[in-house]
Each structure stands twice: as C-alpha cells, then as structure tokens.
Amino acid sequence: MNNTNPAIWREAAEELSIDRNDVQVWRVDLRTARCEIEQLRQILSNDELQRAGRFYGQQHRERFILARGTLRRILGRYMNIHPEKLGFSYINSKPEIMPELDGKRLRFNISHAGDYMLAAITADRMIGVDIELISVDRPHLRIAERFFSHRETTTLRALPEPQQIGAFYACWTRKEAYIKARGLGVFRGLDCFSVSLAPGEAAALTETESDPEEIKRWTILDINPASGYRAAAAVEGGDVKFRFYDWKP
Ligand SMILES: CC(C)(COP(=O)(O)OP(=O)(O)OC[C@H]1O[C@@H](n2cnc3c(N)ncnc32)[C@H](O)[C@@H]1OP(=O)(O)O)[C@@H](O)C(=O)NCCC(=O)NCCS
Known part of the structure; x- marks a missing residue:
C-alpha cells in the first residue's frame, strides 16, 4: 500500500x-x-x-x-x-x-x-x-534523542542534513498519531516503538517492544494538510x- x-x-x-x-x-x-x-x-x-x-x-x-x-x-x-x-x-x-x-x-x-x-x-x-506546524529552528536532533527510539534516532542521524527536518516531522507525527490512536497517556513509552521515517519509505509502524503482531495491526498514513504543516493518521486494521x-x- x-x-x-x-x-x-x-x-x-x-x-x-x-x-x-x-x-x-x-x-x-x-x-x-x-x-x-x-x-x-x-x-x-x-x-x-x-x-x-x-x-x-x-x-x-x-x-x-x-x-x-x-x-x-x-x-x-x-x-x-x-x-x-x-x-x-x-x-x-x-x-x-x-x-x-x-x-x-x-x-x-x-x-x-x-x-x-x-x-x-x-x-x-x-x-x-496528529498535525504539526513545521519549525526549522527547533533542536531536532536533541528532541529526537529525548523522545524517539534508538532505531529512529540512528536513522535520522544517518540522513543528509537537508533531509533531517522532513524525516523528523514524519517520525513525530506518525508516532503521535499511533500513540493517540491507542489513547496512551502523554510521554509514555515513545521510545518503546518505532515508525519509518526515511524519505521515500512508506509510513508504517516498524517495531514494538510489546507485541510483534502489533506492527501488522495498524495502518499509518501521511496527510498533507497545508504548506508548512505535516500530519499523519494511525488507524486500526488494514x-x-x-x-x-x-x-x-
Ligand atoms: C496530549 C497528546 C495526546 C497530544 O497532544 P498535542 O500534540 O499537544 O495535541 P493535539 O492537538 O495533537 O491533540 C490534542 C487533542 O487530542 C485529544 N486527546 C487528549 N488526550 C489524548 C490521548 N491520551 N490520546 C489521544 N487523544 C487525546 C483531545 O481531543 C485533544 O484536544 P482537546 O484538548 O481540544 O480536547 C499527547 O500525545 C502529548 O502531549 N504528547 C506529547 C508527547 C511528545 O512530546 N512527543 C514528542 C515527539 S514524539
């Protein structure tokens, strides 16, 4: 898909x-x-x-x-x-x-x-x-290190610098959409699961610590809301x- x-x-x-x-x-x-x-x-x-x-x-x-x-x-x-x-x-x-x-x-x-x-x-x-207003002035890598999983941070760091902001917001909105779909509390376990984020890679949940079947259970979709914004939705099932x-x- x-x-x-x-x-x-x-x-x-x-x-x-x-x-x-x-x-x-x-x-x-x-x-x-x-x-x-x-x-x-x-x-x-x-x-x-x-x-x-x-x-x-x-x-x-x-x-x-x-x-x-x-x-x-x-x-x-x-x-x-x-x-x-x-x-x-x-x-x-x-x-x-x-x-x-x-x-x-x-x-x-x-x-x-x-x-x-x-x-x-x-x-x-x-x-x-989740929708986010893109800000180029944020300390993207520092925020990623605090909230993202090890896999996500490693992928983000390995990207050429001009691609990092786009990948950061792709990751952030996909993670938030997933955590919001599950109705989990704030700041809970954002580093315990991973989403795709590299440019060109389809939006997806890629790794969870809890249940490996969870990956197949969700559809993640990027949404283009308006220029200067980034958004994603996560929905149960396919x-x-x-x-x-x-x-x-
Ligand atoms: C509260 C949270 C659910 C979303 O907060 P947010 O991004 O500031 O706000 P959003 O505009 O996307 O969503 C807020 C809406 O989600 C809904 N909401 C509130 N709590 C929720 C929850 N636990 N799960 C899902 N939806 C929730 C509400 O309708 C709320 O709107 P309302 O207050 O007008 O009723 C929460 O995920 C959060 O604060 N996360 C921050 C985690 C973080 O720092 N992530 C950094 C990078 S991954």
Missing part, C-alpha cells in the same frame, strides 16, 4: 455516511471558523466552557472553543443529532462519544496546530491523528479507504 495522500481536500456531501473501512479526515481552517465563535461557544457543554475559561491566554481559549465547537458540528452531522446534545467521556484525557448516544459507534480523534485542526472519524476503528474533507462553516 502506498501510504501517502496526494492532498485532495473536497467538500463533503450534505448527508454524511461512513462504513467500517472508511477513515474520513476533516480539515478545519480555524481562521475561517472564527466568524462563528459565538455560535460555537453556545453549543459547548458547561464543563467545556469551564475548561475554555481555564486556558491561559485568549488565543488558546478561542482555539479550544473553535475546535471543540466545530468537532461537535461535524459529529452531529454524522449522527443526525444537534451538536449540543453530544456528550463525551474521557480515558487518559482522550474524548470518546458517550456510548448511549452513539448507535453507529463513531470514533474520532482531533489534533490542532497553528491555523488548522484535523478531525479523523471512523466507524468503530481506533484512530489517532484495507482502509481515506477521504479528505474541508469543513465549511
């Missing part, structure tokens, strides 16, 4: 449907969503409003409202219910739709960076997504059909 996305972001049909083999990834431009921040605020639950209020700084507060409000709108369309009626439960801070609301067993994961949020939706497959939609407020 060629795990790259040629980045064809389309407008979705009015009626949304999703099958067991689908992964539907939504790209939300938070700058565009800002025009409806007041309406989005009104569909948040009390605990979400309290959480928004606890963010330090208006930018973070607004980003949470825009992201969570838009997520509610997207999920509400799949489930054919009013967005404010949705309820979430949390395991390790990972939100899931309350089972009693969700006859379709929708699963989702979101990630935000810079001006974008990605929301990846499946019908009952574990899913994780034979997956990805679709990419632009959210229109």
Whole structure:
C-alpha cells in the first residue's frame, strides 16, 4: 500500500455516511471558523466552557472553543443529532462519544496546530491523528534523542542534513498519531516503538517492544494538510479507504 495522500481536500456531501473501512479526515481552517465563535461557544457543554475559561491566554481559549465547537458540528452531522446534545467521556484525557448516544459507534480523534485542526472519524476503528506546524529552528536532533527510539534516532542521524527536518516531522507525527490512536497517556513509552521515517519509505509502524503482531495491526498514513504543516493518521486494521474533507462553516 502506498501510504501517502496526494492532498485532495473536497467538500463533503450534505448527508454524511461512513462504513467500517472508511477513515474520513476533516480539515478545519480555524481562521475561517472564527466568524462563528459565538455560535460555537453556545453549543459547548458547561464543563467545556469551564475548561475554555481555564486556558491561559485568549488565543488558546478561542482555539479550544473553535475546535471543540466545530468537532461537535461535524459529529452531529454524522449522527443526525444537534451538536449540543453530544456528550463525551474521557480515558487518559482522550474524548470518546458517550456510548448511549452513539448507535453507529463513531470514533474520532482531533489534533490542532497553528491555523488548522484535523478531525479523523471512523466507524468503530481506533484512530489517532496528529498535525504539526513545521519549525526549522527547533533542536531536532536533541528532541529526537529525548523522545524517539534508538532505531529512529540512528536513522535520522544517518540522513543528509537537508533531509533531517522532513524525516523528523514524519517520525513525530506518525508516532503521535499511533500513540493517540491507542489513547496512551502523554510521554509514555515513545521510545518503546518505532515508525519509518526515511524519505521515500512508506509510513508504517516498524517495531514494538510489546507485541510483534502489533506492527501488522495498524495502518499509518501521511496527510498533507497545508504548506508548512505535516500530519499523519494511525488507524486500526488494514484495507482502509481515506477521504479528505474541508469543513465549511
Ligand atoms: C496530549 C497528546 C495526546 C497530544 O497532544 P498535542 O500534540 O499537544 O495535541 P493535539 O492537538 O495533537 O491533540 C490534542 C487533542 O487530542 C485529544 N486527546 C487528549 N488526550 C489524548 C490521548 N491520551 N490520546 C489521544 N487523544 C487525546 C483531545 O481531543 C485533544 O484536544 P482537546 O484538548 O481540544 O480536547 C499527547 O500525545 C502529548 O502531549 N504528547 C506529547 C508527547 C511528545 O512530546 N512527543 C514528542 C515527539 S514524539
């Protein structure tokens, strides 16, 4: 399988449907969503409003409202219910739709960076997504040594310098997507598994310390969200059909 996305972001049909083999990834431009921040605020639950209020700084507060409000709108369309009626439960801070609301067993994961949020939706497959804003000024090798596995760091170091930043972000987003799909806690065991990262190598989980079968259990896909960003999704199982939609407020 060629795990790259040629980045064809389309407008979705009015009626949304999703099958067991689908992964539907939504790209939300938070700058565009800002025009409806007041309406989005009104569909948040009390605990979400309290959480928004606890963010330090208006930018973070607004980003949470825009992201969570838009997520509610997207999920509400799949489930054919009013967005404010949705309820979430949390395991390790990972939100899931309350089972009693969700006859379709929708699963989702979101990630935000810079001006974008990605929301990846499946019908009952574990899913994780990560988007990062590329920064050339980061101490990439130092971060890699702290968080990446031995195999990943060795591969990264061996690359010619101009290829290292791309490989670093490929590795980072694939790792985060996988760890988010599994709903693992933060900073847990990032060095205990490896993903591919060399240029031209298909996105994949390549090594785990726990269960060797785990490698075959996951599909990893690179997503091209916008210039200057890098993203990846990890989904349980194979034979997956990805679709990419632009959210229109
Ligand atoms: C919290 C974490 C899950 C992602 O954090 P992040 O990259 O800062 O944020 P993202 O925007 O990608 O994702 C945040 C969203 O993921 C969801 N989320 C929260 N906890 C989660 C978990 N344990 N698993 C999966 N998803 C989770 C939430 O919806 C959250 O958005 P919300 O707060 O608006 O509800 C976590 O993986 C993390 O902090 N990792 C940092 C590890 C690290 O330093 N890696 C370095 C290189 S590998």
